Amino acid sequence: MKIRPRINRWTSARRNLINGSSIQSSLVQPHFVVEGDMVNEPILTMPGINRQSVDVLVKTIEKDMEMGITSHMLFPVLKQSDKDPIASKASNLSMPLQKAVKQLKRKFGDEIVVMTDVCLCTATDHGHCGLINESEVVNDLSIPELCRIALSHAECGADYISASDMMDGRVNAIRESLESEGYVNTGIMSYSVKYASAFYGPFRDAADSAPAFNDRSSYQMDTRSDYSEAILEAITDEKEGADIIMVKPAMIYLDVVREVSNSVMRPVAVYNVSGEYSMVLASKPSVEERKKMVCEILHAFKRAGADVIVSYHTREVINNKWLN
């Protein structure tokens, strides 16, 4: 069992997530939160996953909790008119994501683990994960904004800040911001080893976050790079104070998961991304075939060393008791 001692409040839900005792307890269900009332909008490229307004989302998670899904990851989806070059709405306490976190923590308290995505790409009009100067993402300019977003999530009660931007030095900066405002028990799950992958396409439809120009290769990792970069990124984030180290995508980087898992002390998460999810559905498997495929994939994650598994398959796996 890998536990970082800095967090003092180990709620049973948090402990359960990272103790690695079963695949079931390692699973995290992602959600997309939009503005409005009674919005429950399917995402065409991700059958089974919807964009939901806060009221619908809270009911969905209520059902999930009854079924035993206790870890949830929230992504904000902003409408175009709320976006600007500096992602100013992303840290606004009255935005749907912040409201959802507050309601979920009020309702479920220590029973739930709420993780929130911290990035600029869903709130910038250019769709990049950092702030831009003359068409280039500027690392150090982006960090204060990421800290503001992280603090707004912590203030609402998020258990883990999940930084997916890939700016260098942001884990340290977010940790310091959290400490200085007294959020000593807010954890950080860092997307430490995140490749500039072509497997994020359906997510970018879902979150409306595709970059308007260029791509993310200046800040996400080269898909051809060897293990040394992955290990360096993982160890650096661990030293900076990340509580969970993530590798993303998952299925096609299992060798990297193994290398990273052997190199860090803290729990390792994998993100079974949107393109991997859609790939399983693409062959239109029967329910029985789908069950077998998904279980095979999840066991492979565990074998490679994953302690936490973020996957769009979570709900179907648990509701249908596929692992039993």
Ligand code: PBG
């Ligand atoms: C935001 C973010 C992305 C994903 C998670 N957080 C998209 C990206 O980096 O372009 C992808 C998740 C998925 O594909 O399911 N930076």
